[in-house]
Amino acid sequence: MSSGQADGDASSRPAGSVAVRVEYAKDQGFHAELRRRVNELFLTTRMRKRDCWQMYLKSILILATAGVAWWLLVFKADTLAEGLALAALLGVSVALIGFNIQHDGGHNAYSDHAWINRIAAGTLGLIGGSSYTWRWKHTIIHHMYVNITGQDNDINISPLGRFSPHQKRLWFHRWQHYYMWVFYGLEAFKLQLFDDFRYITMGRIGRHRIDRPMRWEMVNFVIGKTAFACIAFVVPMLFHPVLVVLFYYVVAGWVLGLTMVLVFVTPHLVDKAQFPLPGPTGRMDRSWAVHQASVTVDFARRKGVLTWLLGGLNYHKEHHLFPVICHVNYPAMAATVEQTCREFGVPYHEHRSFAAGIAAHYRWLRTMGKQVRSPAT
């Protein structure tokens, strides 16, 4: 972890320049008290914020599962049924690498050692992404401006869909609750084959300017993309016809894309999450911490296996409030976060199951497809 970085501190201005300066209101005591209580929890329970043994163990298990699924798919699968099952397993296990290992590493939440975080974050290269562009897109832009229309690039898929009440509605959005699921499955292909190249070529993600990768960052970018190309295409094509390789790439990628998107839309793009806008000068009415809590909804908090698989991303409010604490601690932190939110009148919502969260997202898509006029807030 970089020195001086506070556990819940994403409230400082990111290094990149943005077209519109969004400023949060000063903390009125909620964030300071929440951090005090969570720090006290770690002191009294002697839990480790990072370098947790559970994290190292699950990383080995997940990487081994993905490696074995790939090896069986490339070298052992004989029938279509075996191939489809292994491609689906590969897609899911690759998503788990992202949720658990890469996501914590990218947030400096895996370890107190920067080099371990860099290795964990770098696993994104193996599955087709780039830890460089992800740091800009997710750690900086999404976490800083989450659910702010025009700022959070994750909620902008215009013109394909309408996620926010402040976005323009087009006539075909009335069917978005039907067709959007197909496009969610394409997200992995977009990420692996287009987005990263577009971001670094344009030097921009949405309205946010980003620094282009320099020297070692560019070397790492090229190594990651080359490694992925070898794993996904070059090695399999040495043993199988091109069309067969592309077919299983599409199956695994579609499973990966759908899994990935469902975990990230469920906490933010539902009716219980809010979509506040800054004032004309860019000023937000609320502090950074109150904003994070207001736009994020937990789901399936009592489902231990799901929590393990999703890298604690079902405890999404805890993640957004404390992005640099390792996710294996979120279940133990949740009661403190919930209690503090309730005492300070800060929203604390959850969906009881993953399915309930997905159903809520379906309803939100339907509502946004119907709504013609933007509400005041």
Ligand SMILES: [Zn+2]
């Ligand atoms: Zn995150």
